[in-house]
Amino acid sequence: MKIELTETQKNILDFLIDQIKGKGIPPTLADVAKHFGYKNRATVQQHFQAIEKKGYIRKNPKLSRGIELTLEEKFFVPKPVLGEVAAGNPLTIYPDAIDTIELPTIARMPKDSFLLRVKGDSLKDAYIFSGDIVIVNPNLEPKNGQIVAAILDDAAVVKRFYKKKNEIELVSENPEYKPIIIDKKYASFKIVGLVIGVYRSMDKKAV
Amino acid sequence: MKIELTETQKNILDFLIDQIKGKGIPPTLADVAKHFGYKNRATVQQHFQAIEKKGYIRKNPKLSRGIELTLEEKFFVPKPVLGEVAAGNPLTIYPDAIDTIELPTIARMPKDSFLLRVKGDSLKDAYIFSGDIVIVNPNLEPKNGQIVAAILDDAAVVKRFYKKKNEIELVSENPEYKPIIIDKKYASFKIVGLVIGVYRSMDKKAV
DNA sequence: ACATTTACCATACAAATGTATGGTATTTTT
DNA sequence: AAAAATACCATACATTTGTATGGTAAATGT
Numbered sequence: 001m002k003i004e005l006t007e008t009q010k011n012i013l014d015f016l017i018d019q020i021k022g023k024g025i026p027p028t029l030a031d032v033a034k035h036f037g038y039k040n041r042a043t044v045q046q047h048f049q050a051i052e053k054k055g056y057i058r059k060n061p062k063l064s065r066g067i068e069l070t071l072e073e074k075f076f077v078p079k080p081v082l083g084e085v086a087a088g089n090p091l092t093i094y095p096d097a098i099d100t101i102e103l104p105t106i107a108r109m110p111k112d113s114f115l116l117r118v119k120g121d122s123l124k125d126a127y128i129f130s131g132d133i134v135i136v137n138p139n140l141e142p143k144n145g146q147i148v149a150a151i152l153d154d155a156a157v158v159k160r161f162y163k164k165k166n167e168i169e170l171v172s173e174n175p176e177y178k179p180i181i182i183d184k185k186y187a188s189f190k191i192v193g194l195v196i197g198v199y200r201s202m203d204k205k206a207v
Numbered sequence: 208m209k210i211e212l213t214e215t216q217k218n219i220l221d222f223l224i225d226q227i228k229g230k231g232i233p234p235t236l237a238d239v240a241k242h243f244g245y246k247n248r249a250t251v252q253q254h255f256q257a258i259e260k261k262g263y264i265r266k267n268p269k270l271s272r273g274i275e276l277t278l279e280e281k282f283f284v285p286k287p288v289l290g291e292v293a294a295g296n297p298l299t300i301y302p303d304a305i306d307t308i309e310l311p312t313i314a315r316m317p318k319d320s321f322l323l324r325v326k327g328d329s330l331k332d333a334y335i336f337s338g339d340i341v342i343v344n345p346n347l348e349p350k351n352g353q354i355v356a357a358i359l360d361d362a363a364v365v366k367r368f369y370k371k372k373n374e375i376e377l378v379s380e381n382p383e384y385k386p387i388i389i390d391k392k393y394a395s396f397k398i399v400g401l402v403i404g405v406y407r408s409m410d411k412k413a414v
Numbered sequence: 415a416c417a418t419t420t421a422c423c424a425t426a427c428a429a430a431t432g433t434a435t436g437g438t439a440t441t442t443t444t
Numbered sequence: 445a446a447a448a449a450t451a452c453c454a455t456a457c458a459t460t461t462g463t464a465t466g467g468t469a470a471a472t473g474t
Contacts, residue, residue: 006420025232025272028461043422045463050420064271064430064461065232215451235431250452252433257450271431271460419472424465431460441450 005054012036012047013056016067026065140194147195158195212261219243219254220263223274233272347401356399365402 005013015035019027029041029048038044048067051057060066142148142161149158150170159170159180168182212220222242226234236248236255245251255274258264267273349355355368357377366377366387375389 008421028271029463030461038422040423040425041462042424042464046421059462062429062462064235066462213450236433237431245452247453247455248432249434249454253451266432269432269459273432415474417472417474420470421468422470423468425467427462427464429460429462432458434457435455437453437455439450439452441448443448444446 005051005056009047009051009054012044013051016057017069020069026067028065140196142191142194148191149193149195150191161191212258212263216254216258216261219251220258223264224276227276233274235272347403349398349401354402356402368398 012032015032016026019025019031027035029044032044033039033041036044048057048059052059056070058068058070060068144162146161147158148161148170150161162169162171166183170180170182219239222239223233226232226238234242236251239251240246240248243251255264255266259266263277265275265277267275349368351369353368354365355377356365357368369376369378369386373390377387377389
């Protein structure tokens with residue numbers, strides 16, 4: 001349906017999305033021009049025209065900042081650049097560890113965070129279920145008691161984090177599960193990031 | 208901390224929030240003037256100045272639509288105008304029915320939806336826990352198998368919806384709970400809306 | 415080889431936009 | 445009773461902003 005964008009157009013669209021998601025308000029032509037080092041607004045104008053023609057955006061003519069994304073009727077926009085984005089991502093180091101990873105964009109998500117779609121029920125002791133989306137920030141230092149996403153022994157877990165003297169303890173919400181103690185034995189242990197939120201879409205669950 | 212707003216200022220701030228949340232982009236002075244029937248942009252300008260002085264908004268000077276809400280550093284903004292806003296809302300019909308309702312605003316939510324913060328564990332059979340946010344769309348017709356928020360007998364429930372010949376059945380996820388059958392006996396039954404999503408913030412849960 | 419698309423530049427212009435200033439009437443505070 | 449805040453109006457002005465038009469050079473498609 002949608003026609004392919006060129007590299008430049010993709011970059012501009014990405015910047016557009018970034019601004020809308022991050023700042024909450026679409027940029028002006030001048031904003032975009034400045035960001036890409038264009039000396040001229042008309043350049044951006046023409047790119048927007050091209051992008052609009054390909055169906056990715058809609059313009060409210062004569063309106064300042066009147067650019068809308070056609071993409072999102074929904075909460076989550078499956079990023080078309082998924083493959084490439086994941087490549088630059090901390091997660092790629094463990095591409096197989098987490099069952100299935102999708103990187104949708106959610107509005108107003110902190111810029112440095114990413115989303116993981118949880119598949120499998122291995123995380124349900126943290127009230128997180130298959131199909132849920134966890135919002136993970138890899139740049140936040142987890143404090144004791146916070147929930148982290150971590151990899152150990154090729155499995156992904158979401159648990160409460162406690163740092164002790166010589167070890168790290170990962171505690172489940174569910175008391176049935178015993179805490180996992182991380183010490184030197186675990187060579188393949190890595191904190192992926194701090195889980196700052198969970199989202200679950202009900203849309204498709206109707207069976 | 209925050210100084211009280213006047214009635215007019217409150218209305219204008221509400222409209223501002225409405226626009227930012229609903230349309231995704233702040234209105235111009237002219238937009239606001241038009242909406243309130245002011246013949247003059249300067250009137251709005253002055254109201255904004257007053258509202259800014261009281262600390263509710265921030266203005267990026269010289270920037271079109273450069274108004275920001277001071278309110279929201281977070282995902283969810285507990286609406287300070289809750290009472291009044293709720294007044295124009297479908298929910299107000301049952302002001303006491305749902306344990307505690309907060310009407311936070313989330314960016315880029317489908318325009319006609321609203322959020323309910325769930326308090327109390329009465330909804331946990333749908334994997335929804337105290338503190339979670341459910342996203343409810345009152346304008347979508349629930350189909351069989353979808354999750355709805357409903358009011359019956361002064362209690363709010365979130366359950367799977369099934370329409371039968373002469374009755375409506377509300378089924379829990381958890382088989383321990385028996386389905387609720389709605390027939391003519393329930394005078395005070397009302398579907399609030401279709402639950403299209405659940406969000407949970409992990410931020411504050413660190414104990 | 416020729417046409418089209420892409421990716422920029424420059425200039426010009428009307429409309430939109432934020433802002434400044436001054437004014438009037440009413441309400442609230444002191 | 446006087447001062448301050450509120451709620452509007454009008455006019456004027458400099459920018460910002462979107463848009464239109466025309467041009468150049470390189471890449472791509474046919």
